[in-house]
Amino acid sequence: MLAAGLAVSLVLAAAFGSESLSFTGLSDEQRAILFDIRIPRVLLAACVGASLAAAGAGLQSLLRNPLAEPYLLGVSNGAALGTMLAFTFFETVEWSRPILAFAGAGAATIAVYRMARGRAGMSVERLVLSGVIVTTFLSSVIVMLTSLLDAAKLRSFTFWLLGDLSQSTLSGAYLAFAVAVLGTVVLSSQARALNLMMIGERDAFDLGVEVGRVRLIVFVAVAAMVGSTVAASGSVGYVGLIVPHLVRLGAGSDNRGVIPFSALAGASFVVIADLGARTIIAPRELPVGAITALIGAPLFIYLLRKS
């Protein structure tokens, strides 16, 4: 059902935009818009949504924390900082962006995890607090870096930071697709172990889970997924937080379903959000991260009050 929903949203998003298009009888110019710009962009949106949602689902299970999310934990900012450094210092090296984004995401993940792990283990509050510290610290570094840029670059960067799907390169999109698919498969392969880790780390250990290995696999997958999406499209927040929660409400907490379904639902979510970003104030654009935050934050408050 979710797959059908994704298909529908993909078609819708392809059809609408700053110029409405049908699929038949297109002029050359319209065909160019559809195939060269819009369809790749819609597919990238799907990949970004899938990666972020699946990564969020994985992190929440691993860390036993319903508030774990790449954006809130500072992983997105780490990737953004990496991308900025690549952009500023290695502009001509095309692969520098995703590689440094991955490194930044990985470093942020490790930092948050280490900080959150006190002597008595890791509480929900400690993790959120560590996430806030890392996020705000990295934000400040990013702001400092942007102040070094000239005005034109500054504006486009600020826009990009909030999630901008219009700047992606083709190779960035291919990478995002590959990582989205591969990452979701890898995380899904750990689904049973993650189910046990959700019960408790000690319980999981007693029942035969190699806790250290699962943690490493999930962190690497999440860093790759967040790194590739941020490198392609900036920092899109709340997807990893909201989508898994909604999926769990509908389908229960079993990760064997939650992870792949979150990928599908996340894809639809960002495709629709990007549709909004392109059409609400057409012909100008809003950053898609602003849309996801505007939808996501109130939705999350509602979910919090329900539980």
Next chain:
Amino acid sequence: MQMLEARNLKVKYGKAEVLADITFSLSEGETLMLIGPNGAGKSTLLRTLNGTIQLTEGEVSINGKPLASYSRHEIAKRIAVVAQENETKFPITVRDFILAGRFASGTSFGWDSGSDISAAAAAIMECELEGFEDRLMNELSGGERQRVVLARAIATGARILLLDEPTANLDLAHQASMFRLVRKKCRDHRYSAVVITHDINLAAEFADRIMLLTEGSQYAIGTPAEVLLEASILEIFEMQVILDNNPVSGNVRVTSVY
């Protein structure tokens, strides 16, 4: 046939020696109970037996092979733990909680097989949890949750059970039924069990052997009658007791003098 052997176990954290030179073996069908004051190292000892806590010195063997040579998976197939259960933050049904015990026997992705489901169902029946399957764990009382944890341990199919104060939150009837079930698994299904308990009389009733632990050292090990002596209890627990025999079973009965 020795299911489990512990030789010269020692655990040190920095300068602090938490466990010193513990040696014992556990045969098939045997229930060994660990008794001692708070902080004596009972939980630490229990946790070295399945590899949760690393030994500073000494070795644990399962079926003749050193524990260190087994993978986590293989250990989980042979040893199951029943410990105080932490509150779960995500909603999970009793059935799914018990099915989680089948992790080590299953394939890494697969949906639960027929044997998993029947093992879980058998465990539910043995622990008298029929009707609880669809209830959420965090809706249950502490005692009910303890019984579910025991059911999960049984569902794993592991034949060595490690139980850390399993009757802590249970009422009289369920304390008895839990110990009876452990004894039944040991006697009828060739399980072995190591049980930590504070209830000396329950231990006297159900243990084949008792180990008295104090300050990380093994004070005595033997049958309840051999180990539970007034002088020993006075020295270790600093508690005056009177010993006689349980009028129903004939086993040693310990009565505290207040």
